[in-house]
Structure formats: structure tokens, C-alpha cells
Amino acid sequence: SSQHSQVKDSSQPLGGGGEGEVTLRYERDLVHKLKLLRHELSLQQPQAGHCRIEVSRDEIFEESYRQIMKMRPKDLKKRLMVKFRGEEGLDYGGVAREWLYLLCHEMLNPYYGLFQYSTDNIYTLQINPDSSINPDHLSYFHFVGRVMGLAVFHSHYINGGFTLPFYKQLLGKPIMLQDLETTDPELHKSLNDISAFGKFLQHELKPNGQNLPVTVPVCYTCLLYLSVIPVCYTCLLYLSLIIGGLGKIDLADWKSNTRLKHCAVDSNVVCWFWEAVESFTEERRGRLLQFVTGSTRVPLQGFKALQGSTGSAGPRLFTIHLIEANTDNLPKAHTCFNRIDIPPYESYEKLYEKLLTAVEETCGFAVE
Structure with a gap:
């Protein structure tokens, strides 16, 4: 199939189309490879x-x-x-x-x-x-x-x-001088800019060193x-x-792949929740995600692929659940189901305060 041909040739440049099309095709290729990998591992x-x-x-x-x-x-x-x-x-x-x-x-x-x-x-x-x-x-x-x-x-x-x-x-691939640029740009620049210091000389660290393989x-x-x-x-x-996974949190992707339970997209609690998340720093958004899902990382496919109790059998979306509870209570997380239970707080300020306290100051698992 065409999908299989894309997977086999993923290391080759993708021809045709603009840069955006090439990037999209490459992302689809990676997602397809991930699905195949998950399937192969599940069989083991x-x-x-x-x-x-x-x-x-x-x-x-x-x-x-x-x-x-x-x-x-x-x-x-x-x-x-x-x-x-x-x-x-x-x-x-x-x-x-x-x-x-x-x-x-x-x-x-x-x-x-x-x-x-x-x-x-x-x-x-x-x-x-x-x-x-x-x-x-x-x-x-x-x-x-x-x-x-x-x-x-x-x-x-x-x-x-x-x-x-x-x-x-990890992959057994050779390391080259240009790889240093990704880890220490200044050192890489200094090692490459040596033209003013004369000619290149090669010095063996041990006899016949140039013919000896370097071991891992x-x-x-x-x-x-x-x-x-x-x-x-x-x-x-x-x-x-x-x-x-993905270390960067895409807020638009998060919103569009969130399930609502006992509330609607225009409910006060939902609107206030996203208003609070938008005000958070990237680090605090990660802590919120960790509080609800158990991890700060996002799958390659984005929030639509968050895993829950079903494991590799299928995703479980991030869920906002409006519950009947005393509004003095903190929000409660169910990390196995990627769900946050939120009482019907009376104001944005109260939701923000309770959410922040839950994210920053609670830990541990219990059974109701």
C-alpha cells in the first residue's frame, strides 16, 4: 500500500509540494510508524x-x-x-x-x-x-x-x-563534529573557526591509532x-x-481534544478552567497535566492519543467532569482515566485558587 511505501522510505527526502506539505507527510509517516510499533510490541x-x-x-x-x-x-x-x-x-x-x-x-x-x-x-x-x-x-x-x-x-x-x-x-550511529552544534554551539563554533591558527595537523593518541576502531x-x-x-x-x-513524547504543550490541541462530562463548552467552570490554564506558565501547565494524567508529556499524535486504562488498545481523552460537591473541596484527579473532577465553584477566582492548590500541594492515590 502507499502507507507501507512511505514507511519504508521515511529516511529519504519527500519530493514534491511545498515545505508545509512535506512536513505534514513526514508527521503522518511518524504517526503511522508509531501505530505499527505499538502493535508489534503488544504482540510481545x-x-x-x-x-x-x-x-x-x-x-x-x-x-x-x-x-x-x-x-x-x-x-x-x-x-x-x-x-x-x-x-x-x-x-x-x-x-x-x-x-x-x-x-x-x-x-x-x-x-x-x-x-x-x-x-x-x-x-x-x-x-x-x-x-x-x-x-x-x-x-x-x-x-x-x-x-x-x-x-x-x-x-x-x-x-x-x-x-x-x-x-x-543508542542506535550505533557515528558521531560527527557537526553534532556538537546541538549541544554546545559556542564550542562547536570555536572548533570550526581555526583558519587563523595555521595548518591542520593530525596526531595519533596511540601507535597506529587511526586504524583502530573506536568502541562504544x-x-x-x-x-x-x-x-x-x-x-x-x-x-x-x-x-x-x-x-x-512531545515536551511542548499545544493549548489549542488540548482544548479541541477534551471531553466534557456533565457540563458544556460554555459552562462557567469550563470557561474558567481554560482561562486559568491560559494564564499559567508552560511549567505550570505541565504540572497540571501531570496532576490529571500522571505525566507532563504528550504523545506524538497530540492530546487525541492520551492513553488511559485501556493502554495501547486505544486512547482516553482528557476529561473535565463537573461534579456535585462542596465548593470548599479541591478538584480531584483520576490519572488512570485522564479526568479532573471540578466542583461548581462560584467564581473564577475561587476555581483558580483551588486548582492551583490541588496542582501544587497534593500527591498520593486513594480509593473512594
Whole structure:
């Protein structure tokens, strides 16, 4: 079919049409590849059993590390069921998303020494060359790779973006000098602007060095648990999107793909909700999205593809639910269903205050 021919040739330039048409066709190609990937991965999931993880919020990194590193790869493909100790929430997708969100905050945090930002003002992550200060760093990198593979397999996202050379290492592609421009533009410029300093000289770091292959650092090979992804689907942009989703929130897309329950588009609560969201910073919008869905990331296809308790079987739209409740109560989130329950607040100011308090100051899962 024509769709299959587009997928096979996705690495080639798309001819004909204007720039907008080429971009649209490329986006459709990526979306189609993602659907095929999700289908292939769903066929690999065992029909019986669960990948059960129980952790406390205070020790999420170490407890997750101990449990995941004991599991066999085939166990990690079983249906993911996460529980926070001391909380009664049942995991139909939302608890796992929050677990991954919190775990990523720990394992990718530069203060823990495994990763670092590429520069002070470019917040993409790369391997910290001084990570060996922790004697267990290679085991931790193996753990990070398993978490990334686990997230991709179960249709979740990693809350963080990596450098272009990092993704190229995952795919076994050669790193070139121009790749440095995406991580450190100033250094790249200084390395390329050397014409005033005389002639080029080549100096071997060891005898016959120019003929010796450069091996992949072991900390990167530990991350290749991502081999669960079929090779035909892995290109640089695509890999970054299936790992991290979209980091930018499109407010128009969010609005147009929101379901309303027991309210209408012109209801006061709905209008005030969007007025509050429009006033939020990008960071606070992400926190609101995380409060309701368990993740700050958006699927490649946008808000229409948010996953709920149905998992890879189908999407579950972001839902605003007007409930009969005391207006002194805070909004309540159901992350497994991407739903926020909002009492019938009397004014915009009260809705804004209660929504902000819920987003910034509440955590944990309970069963009503």
C-alpha cells in the first residue's frame, strides 16, 4: 500500500509540494510508524502475569532499582502494575505514569551524578563523564536503560530530553563534529573557526591509532535494552519522540481534544478552567497535566492519543467532569482515566485558587 511505501522510505527526502506539505507527510509517516510499533510490541506482551512494582515515595530510586534489576527481561514485558506503599490507588495506567515521572526526576537529576546538562543554558541531558565517582554507576546505567525500555514497551514516556549524540549512540550511529552544534554551539563554533591558527595537523593518541576502531562506551551499551524496539523503526527523531513524547504543550490541541462530562463548552467552570490554564506558565501547565494524567508529556499524535486504562488498545481523552460537591473541596484527579473532577465553584477566582492548590500541594492515590 502507499502507507507501507512511505514507511519504508521515511529516511529519504519527500519530493514534491511545498515545505508545509512535506512536513505534514513526514508527521503522518511518524504517526503511522508509531501505530505499527505499538502493535508489534503488544504482540510481545505475555497474556498472563504482571510486572509488579511496589515502592515508597521517599525511596523511589533505590527501591525501583532493586526490584527492576532482579527481573528477567520477559517479566518486564508483562502488564505493568505499580503501587505506592501506604496508598490504596489501583493502577490502571495512571499510577505507573506517576511512578515513571517521579523516578525520572531522580535518576536523570544531574545532582545524582549519572547525567549532566549539555551546557548551562541547554537543558538536554548527556552521560556525566565523572559518573564513576559512584562505584555502582555502570549498574545504575543498566537500570536506566531498563526503565527506558520499560517505558517504551508499555506506552509511557520518559520525562527528559537527551542530546543528539546520546541518541546516535543508542542506535550505533557515528558521531560527527557537526553534532556538537546541538549541544554546545559556542564550542562547536570555536572548533570550526581555526583558519587563523595555521595548518591542520593530525596526531595519533596511540601507535597506529587511526586504524583502530573506536568502541562504544560501556555505559551506553547498558542502555541498549531498548533493542526491544524493532530496528526498522529507529531513526533519530523518531527515537527521541517514542522515548520522550512531545515536551511542548499545544493549548489549542488540548482544548479541541477534551471531553466534557456533565457540563458544556460554555459552562462557567469550563470557561474558567481554560482561562486559568491560559494564564499559567508552560511549567505550570505541565504540572497540571501531570496532576490529571500522571505525566507532563504528550504523545506524538497530540492530546487525541492520551492513553488511559485501556493502554495501547486505544486512547482516553482528557476529561473535565463537573461534579456535585462542596465548593470548599479541591478538584480531584483520576490519572488512570485522564479526568479532573471540578466542583461548581462560584467564581473564577475561587476555581483558580483551588486548582492551583490541588496542582501544587497534593500527591498520593486513594480509593473512594
